[in-house]
Amino acid sequence: MSGVLYSLVALGFVLIFKASGVFNFAQGAMVLLAGLALVRSLDLLVTRGFPLWAAIILGIGFAAVIMAIAAWLIERFVIGPLVNQDGLTLFMSTIGVTFILEGAAQMIFGSDAYPLRLFPTDAWFLFENVFPGGILVNKLDVWGGFIAGILVAGLAIFFERTKTGRALRAVADDHLAAQSVGIPIGWIWFVVWLAAGLVALVAATVWGTKLGVQFSITFLALKALPVLIIGGLTSIPGAIVGGLIVGAGEKIAEVFLGSYIGGGIEYWFAYVLALAVLLVRPQGLFGERIIERI
Amino acid sequence: MLYREAGQFKTTYAEDMAIFPIRQDRIALAILLGIAFIGVPLLADFDIWPFGSDYLLRAILLPFLILALAAIGVNILVGYCGQISLGSGAFMAIGAYSAYKLGTGVHIPLAWFDFAISIPPLPVLLAILLGGLTAAVAGILFGVPSLRIKGLYLAVATLAAQFFFDWVFLRVAWFTNYAPSGSVNAPTLDFFGLHVGTPIERYLLCLIFVTVFAVLAKNLVRGNLGRQWMAIRDMDIAAELIGIRPLYAKLTAFAVSSFIIGVAGALWAFVYLGSWEPLAFSIDRSLQLLFMVIIGGLGSIMGAFVGAAFILILPILLNRIPSELGVPLSTETITHLEFIIFGSLICYLLIKEPHGFARLISLGKEKLRLWPFPY
Amino acid sequence: MRAPDTSEILLQVEGVSLAFGGVRALRDVSFDIRRGEIRAIIGPNGAGKTSMLNVINGFYHPNHGAITFKGRTRAQMQPYEASRGGIARTFQNVALFKGMSALDNIMAGRTLKMRRGLLWQMLRYGPALAEEIEHRHRVEEIIDFLEIEAIRKVPVARLPYGLQKRVELGRALAMEPDLLLLDEPMAGMNLEEKEDMSRFIIDVNNYYGTTIALIEHDMAVVMDLSHRVAVLDHGVKIADGTPDEVKKNQAVIDAYLGVAH
Numbered sequence: 001m002s003g004v005l006y007s008l009v010a011l012g013f014v015l016i017f018k019a020s021g022v023f024n025f026a027q028g029a030m031v032l033l034a035g036l037a038l039v040r041s042l043d044l045l046v047t048r049g050f051p052l053w054a055a056i057i058l059g060i061g062f063a064a065v066i067m068a069i070a071a072w073l074i075e076r077f078v079i080g081p082l083v084n085q086d087g088l089t090l091f092m093s094t095i096g097v098t099f100i101l102e103g104a105a106q107m108i109f110g111s112d113a114y115p116l117r118l119f120p121t122d123a124w125f126l127f128e129n130v131f132p133g134g135i136l137v138n139k140l141d142v143w144g145g146f147i148a149g150i151l152v153a154g155l156a157i158f159f160e161r162t163k164t165g166r167a168l169r170a171v172a173d174d175h176l177a178a179q180s181v182g183i184p185i186g187w188i189w190f191v192v193w194l195a196a197g198l199v200a201l202v203a204a205t206v207w208g209t210k211l212g213v214q215f216s217i218t219f220l221a222l223k224a225l226p227v228l229i230i231g232g233l234t235s236i237p238g239a240i241v242g243g244l245i246v247g248a249g250e251k252i253a254e255v256f257l258g259s260y261i262g263g264g265i266e267y268w269f270a271y272v273l274a275l276a277v278l279l280v281r282p283q284g285l286f287g288e289r290i291i292e293r294i
Numbered sequence: 295m296l297y298r299e300a301g302q303f304k305t306t307y308a309e310d311m312a313i314f315p316i317r318q319d320r321i322a323l324a325i326l327l328g329i330a331f332i333g334v335p336l337l338a339d340f341d342i343w344p345f346g347s348d349y350l351l352r353a354i355l356l357p358f359l360i361l362a363l364a365a366i367g368v369n370i371l372v373g374y375c376g377q378i379s380l381g382s383g384a385f386m387a388i389g390a391y392s393a394y395k396l397g398t399g400v401h402i403p404l405a406w407f408d409f410a411i412s413i414p415p416l417p418v419l420l421a422i423l424l425g426g427l428t429a430a431v432a433g434i435l436f437g438v439p440s441l442r443i444k445g446l447y448l449a450v451a452t453l454a455a456q457f458f459f460d461w462v463f464l465r466v467a468w469f470t471n472y473a474p475s476g477s478v479n480a481p482t483l484d485f486f487g488l489h490v491g492t493p494i495e496r497y498l499l500c501l502i503f504v505t506v507f508a509v510l511a512k513n514l515v516r517g518n519l520g521r522q523w524m525a526i527r528d529m530d531i532a533a534e535l536i537g538i539r540p541l542y543a544k545l546t547a548f549a550v551s552s553f554i555i556g557v558a559g560a561l562w563a564f565v566y567l568g569s570w571e572p573l574a575f576s577i578d579r580s581l582q583l584l585f586m587v588i589i590g591g592l593g594s595i596m597g598a599f600v601g602a603a604f605i606l607i608l609p610i611l612l613n614r615i616p617s618e619l620g621v622p623l624s625t626e627t628i629t630h631l632e633f634i635i636f637g638s639l640i641c642y643l644l645i646k647e648p649h650g651f652a653r654l655i656s657l658g659k660e661k662l663r664l665w666p667f668p669y
Numbered sequence: 670m671r672a673p674d675t676s677e678i679l680l681q682v683e684g685v686s687l688a689f690g691g692v693r694a695l696r697d698v699s700f701d702i703r704r705g706e707i708r709a710i711i712g713p714n715g716a717g718k719t720s721m722l723n724v725i726n727g728f729y730h731p732n733h734g735a736i737t738f739k740g741r742t743r744a745q746m747q748p749y750e751a752s753r754g755g756i757a758r759t760f761q762n763v764a765l766f767k768g769m770s771a772l773d774n775i776m777a778g779r780t781l782k783m784r785r786g787l788l789w790q791m792l793r794y795g796p797a798l799a800e801e802i803e804h805r806h807r808v809e810e811i812i813d814f815l816e817i818e819a820i821r822k823v824p825v826a827r828l829p830y831g832l833q834k835r836v837e838l839g840r841a842l843a844m845e846p847d848l849l850l851l852d853e854p855m856a857g858m859n860l861e862e863k864e865d866m867s868r869f870i871i872d873v874n875n876y877y878g879t880t881i882a883l884i885e886h887d888m889a890v891v892m893d894l895s896h897r898v899a900v901l902d903h904g905v906k907i908a909d910g911t912p913d914e915v916k917k918n919q920a921v922i923d924a925y926l927g928v929a930h
Contacts, residue, residue: 023446081645086587088378088445089644092588095581096640103633111626225450233446267461271454276453282443307805308798513793517784517801520776521769528766535726536844537752537781546787593768 003247004144005210006270007205009224010231011151011197011237012196015231019168019192020175021087022079025094028221029101030197033070035204035213036109038063039116060201065101067197070101075190083175083185104216111215116208118144144206151202152236226274232284241285246270248251297320313512318566318661330501338494358606359500360561365586365598366511367554372584373592374515375547376527377440380584381452382555384459385429387575389556390563393425397481397564398471418483421562429556430549441541456577463572479637480564496565503561505581507554512595524593541638555583588640591650600651608635615631676736679704679848679880680725681928685734687720687904694720695731696904697728702848707874707881709891711915712901713924716883719761721901722850725882726758727751739847753781757846761853761884763833765825771836772821775811778843811839815869831862838869839848849873851883857892863887867894900924 009027016024041062045055078093119140159165170178171188179185207217223246231242252267258265277284302317303309314320334355343349368382374560400413415423436455440448463469470478483490483499488498514520522543525533534540563570590601609632616623623631647653685694690924693725694717710718723729725736725857727746735742738754746754757778784806789797812821820828825836834854841849854870855863867890873879885891891898892912900908900915902924908915913918915921 023449078645085644089648090546091378091446091449092584093641093644095584096637096644099633099637101637101638103630103637107627107634111630210591210650222453227451229447229450243318264461265464268454268457271450271457275451275454278439278447279444307802308808311805311861346831427848443748480835510791514787517790517797518780518783518792519787519790521773522780524769524773525766525777528768529764531728532760532766533777534748535728535752535758536778536840537749539749550787581720589799 003096003222003244004141004148005203005243006150006223006227006246007240007243008144008151008199008206010243011148011155011236012199012203013228014231014234014236014239015155015199016192016196017228019172020189022090022094023171023233024196025091026097026101027196027200027224028218029098029105030067030070030200031204031207031214031221032215032218033101033105034063034067034197034201035116035208035217036114037066037106038201038204039114039208039213040109042116043114060205063201063204063219064198064246067201068194068258069273071190071193071197074193075186079189079193080186098218102215112206113212113214115212116205118205119209132223139160140206140210147202147239151199152240155236157204158195164188168192195256209256220231223270226270232275232286235284235286237283238286246273249273304396309353310379311516313516317610327505331498335494335498348493349384350554351497354606354610355497356566357562358492359497359504360558360566361583361586361606362599362602363500363504363507363561363591364555364558364583365556365602366508366595367551367588368583369513369587369593369595369598370515370523370552370554371547372587373594373597374520374527375544375551376522377437377544378445378449379452379548379551380435380449380577380580381455381459381475381586383577383579384452384456385433385552385555386559386562386579387463387572388432388552389422389429389559390570390575391425391463391562392428392556393421394478394480394563395469395471396424415481417485418481418564419485421481422557422564425560426553426557429559433548433552433555434545437545440544440548453577456580460572460576463575475571477569479569480567483564500561500565503557507557508595511550511551511554515595519546520545521559527593541583585636585640589636589643589650591652592648594649596655597650597652600655604651605636655659677704678702679739680882681737682721683724683735683737685721685724685731685736687717687724687731694904695724695901697734698904698906699734699754700899700906700909702880702882703881703897704847705874705878706896707870707883707894709895709898710882710884710887710897710901711886711891715903716901717904718901719852722758722852722882722884725751726756726850731858752844755844755847756850757841757844757848758850759834759837759841759852759854761856763830763837764836765833765840767824767826769825770822771825771832771839772808772812774825774836775808775839775843776804778840779808782845808839808843811842814842814872815839829899831858831865834858834862834866835869838866838873842873842879845877847877847880849881851885853884853886855885855887863890870894889921897928914930 009031012027012030013024016022016027036061041058043056045058049064050058074097078097079090082090082093094240157165159169167178167183167188170181170183171185175185178188194288202211203221204217207213207220211217211220224243227242227246228239229242230245231238231240246269253269254263254265304315309315314323334351336409338351344373364382364386367385368379371377371379374542396413396416397418398416400411402411404410405602415421426509439451443451470476483496485499487600488593490496515523522533522538523546525536525538526543526547527538529614530540533543546596559575563574567574586601586605587598588601589604590599591597609628612628678701681698681702683693685698686693698717698721704764710721712718717724720729724731727748738751739745741754757810766777769777783800785797785800789795793801812818815838817832817835817839819838825833828836838854840853851870855866858866870883871894872880874881883891883895885894894911897910898908898912898915899906900918900921902920907920907924908918911919
C-alpha cells in the first residue's frame with residue numbers, strides 16, 4: 001500500500017495550496033532535501049559515537065532546521081516578490097525552486113542512495129489460523145497510516161483552533177484584505193512553507209525507510225499531483241482518500257490489466273486516472289466547485 | 295552604424311506590419327542568415343577555426359537548432375496560448391517514433407479479419423512531416439481536456455501524456471520494430487536523391503527546417519490566429535465575448551504546437567541522435583524545453599532561439615571555466631550547479647522579467663534607438 | 670435628446686429571472702431595446718444591472734424567461750453565439766488582453782470578420798495578407814475616431830485607465846455590432862474623461878447608428894445621453910420610460926433615497 005505514502009506528500013501540496021494558492025511542484029524536492037538532511041546527519045552522528053536515540057532526535061532537529069531555512073529562503077526570495085502574480089507564474093516559479101532544491105540538496109548532502117531505518121519494515125501475518133497464508137500486513141504501512149492520521153488531526157487543529165491557523169485561512173481567501181487588517185502575510189507564508197517542509201520531513205522518514213533516500217524519490221513524489229487532482233486541491237481528507245485510491249488502484253490495475261497490455265502500468269496509471277477524473281469532475285472528489293465571475 | 299529609424303517612412307500598412315519594420319534590423323538578420331547558410335558551411339569546408347573539428351557543429355549547433363525548433367512549438371502553446379504543458383517530451387517522442395515507423399514501413403496485422411494494413415517505407419521527408427502530423431493529432435486529443443480545465447490542472451493532464459507515452463514506447467515492442475534492446479536506428483537520410491550524412495549536411499538540413507518553421511510560426515502568431523491565442527491567454531472570458539471560440543483557438547494551438555514539436559522530435563531522433571531509446575524524450579526533456587521558453591521569453595519566437603542557446607551553452611561554460619581557472623569541478627557537482635543556476639534563473643526571470651531575455655534584448659534596442667539620450 | 674425614428678424592436682427581454690443559489694439576482698424582468706436608441710439601465714448597487722447584461726450576451730443563462738434578438742427567440746445561448754449575432758460588450762472592470770498592444774486588441778475584435786484559414790495565415794501571402802491589410806484599414810478608422818493614434822503600439826497594460834476604457838470601446842466597435850452593451854463606461858473617470866466618453870458614445874450612436882445599452886451610475890450622464898431608461902432595484906424593474914418620466918417616478922426616488930419599508 002504505497003497509497004499512504006502518496007497521501008503524505010499530497011498533504012504538503014494541499015497545505016500550501018490552501019494557504020497561498022500556489023500549486024507547489026517542489027514538494028517532491030522538499031521530501032528529498034528533508035530526507036537527505038536527516039539521513040546524512042544521522043550517519044554522521046552515529047559514526048561519532050552518539051547513541052541511536054540521541055542521534056535520531058538531533059538528526060530530526062537538524063533536518064527541521066534545514067526545512068525552516070529553506071522555507072524562509074523560498075518565502076523571502078521567490079514567493080514573496082511574486083505576490084499578486086497569476087497561478088501559472090507561481091507554478092512555474094516552483095518548478096524553478098524544485099531545481100534549486102534538488103541541486104542544492106545533492107550538492108551539500110551527496111547524491112547516492114542512503115538507507116534509512118527508522119521504522120520496522122517486516123510484516124505481520126494476521127488471521128493465519130483463519131485461512132492459509134493469512135493476510136500480510138506490512139508494519140511500515142501501519143506506521144505510515146498512523147503518522148498520516150496524527151498529521152491530519154494536527155493540521156485540522158492547527159487550521160481550526162489556533163490564531164495562526166485563522167490568519168492562514170484569511171490569507172488564503174484574500175491576501176490583500178488579510179494584509180489590510182494587519183496579518184503579517186510574509187510570516188504566514190513562512191509558516192505555511194515550514195509546515196509543508198515538516199510534512200515533507202515526515203514523508204521522508206517513511207519513504208526513506210521503504211526505498212532509501214535517493215533522487216528517484218522526487219519522481220514518486222510527483223505522483224502526489226494526480227492524487228491531489230483526484231482528491232480535490234483544497235481538501236485534506238481528499239489528499240488521504242486520493243492517495244489510497246491511487247495506491248490501491250495502480251496495484252489492482254497492474255494485476256488485472258498488466259497481464260494483457262504489458263507490465264509497468266504503475267508508471268502512468270495515476271496520471272491517466274487523474275485525467276479521467278478531470279474530465280468528469282474537474283474539482284476532484286472533495287474539492288470546492290470553482291465559480292467564475294466577470 | 296547608428297541604430298536609427300529617422301527618415302524611414304512607412305507609406306503602407308504592409309510595410310508597418312513587416313516582421314522587422316526597422317531597416318537596421320533587416321540588415322542584421324540578413325547578415326545572420328548569410329553567416330548561417332553560407333559562412334558556416336564555407337568555414338567548415340576549409341576547416342577554419344572554430345569549425346576545424348566537427349565538435350561545434352555536431353555537439354552544439356545541431357542540438358541548438360533542433361531544440362530551438364521544439365521550443366518554438368512549446369512557446370506557441372505556453373507562451374502565446376497560455377496553456378501550460380509538461381508533456382512536450384512525449385510529443386517529441388510521438389513525432390520521432392511515428393516518423394520511424396513510417397520511414398521503415400508500417401505493418402498492422404488484423405488477425406480477426408484475416409487482413410493486414412501495410413504501408414511501404416515512406417521517403418524520409420514525408421515520414422518526418424507525417425510524424426509531426428501524428429503528434430498534432432495526439433496534441434489535439436490531449437488538448438481536449440483544456441476546454442474544461444485550466445492552468446495547473448492542465449499541467450497534470452499533460453503529465454499524463456508524458457508518462458503514458460514514455461511507457462508505450464518502452465513497452466509496446468511494435469513501435470520499436472521488436473528491437474530486443476529497445477533502441478532503434480534511424481533510416482538513412484535521403485532527400486530527393488541527396489544523401490545527408492556529414493555533420494555539415496545535417497546542420498544545413500536542420501537549418502532549413504528551422505528557418506522555414508520559424509517564419510511560418512511568426513506569421514501565425516502575428517496574424518488573426520495568433521491574436522486569438524493571446525486573447526485566450528490574457529482573458530478567456532472576454533475573448534469568448536468578442537466571438538473567439540475557445541475550442542477552435544485552443545485546439546489549433548495544441549495542433550500547431552504539437553506538430554512543430556513532433557517534427558523537432560523526428561529531427562532529434564533521425565538527424566541528431568541516429569539511434570535512440572525512449573529515455574531521450576523523458577520528462578527531463580519536457581522541463582528543459584519549458585525552461586528554454588521561460589528563459590528566452592514567453593510569447594516570443596526569437597526567445598526560443600535565445601533560450602535554447604542559453605540552456606546548451608551554460609553546461610559547457612560550467613565545464614570549461616572552472617578548469618581554466620584551475621579549480622576543476624567533478625561532473626556531479628557541475629550537474630548540481632546547473633540545476634541550481636537554472637532554477638535560480640527561472641525564479642529571477644519570473645520575478646523581474648517574465649518575458650525573458652528576448653524582452654531584455656528589445657529593451658536594449660529601445661535604448662539604442664535613443665542613444666545617447668536616456669529618453 | 671431626440672428619439673430615433675424607427676420603432677423596430679431589436680432586443681426583447683421577457684420575464685427573465687436569474688438566481689445564484691438562494692440569491693435572486695433578477696426577478697421577472699421585461700423590457701425592450703429599439704433599433705438605433707441609447708437605452709440606459711440604472712439602479713442602486715446590487716440591483717442586478719450587470720447580471721442583466723450577462724444574460725443578454727449569453728454569459729449567464731436565465732432560469733426563466735426568454736430573449737428575442739433580431740426576431741429570434743432563445744432561452745439561452747453561448748457567449749460566442751451572441752457575439753456572432755452582433756452583440757458587443759465592454760466591462761465594468763476593463764477586460765482587455767493585457768499582453769497585447771492597443772492595435773492588436775482592436776484587431777482581435779475583427780476575428781469574426783476574418784475568413785482566411787490557418788494555412789493561408791501561416792503563409793501570410795496573397796489573400797491572407799490582403800485580408801489583414803483590409804482589416805487594418807478598418808481598425809485604423811476606429812483608432813482615428815477614438816483619438817488613440819499615438820498609443821496604438823503600446824501594450825495596454827501600460828496605459829492609464831481612461832485610455833484602457835477607450836481601447837476597450839474600440840475593440841467592441843471593431844466588431845461592428847448591432848447592439849453595443851456598455852457596463853459603466855465612465856466608472857472611475859474624471860470630468861474631462863467623462864465628457865470625452867460621452868461624446869464618443871453619442872458619435873457612435875449617430876454616425877454608425879449602433880444601438881447602445883448602457884449601465885451607468887452618474888445620473889447626469891444617463892439623463893443627458895439616453896433616449897429611454899429602465900430602472901432596476903433588487904432584481905425587479907421598477908420603472909421604464911424617458912429620462913424625464915423616470916426622474917419623476919416615486920418608486921425610483923424611493924429606491925435611490927431609501928425609504929423605510
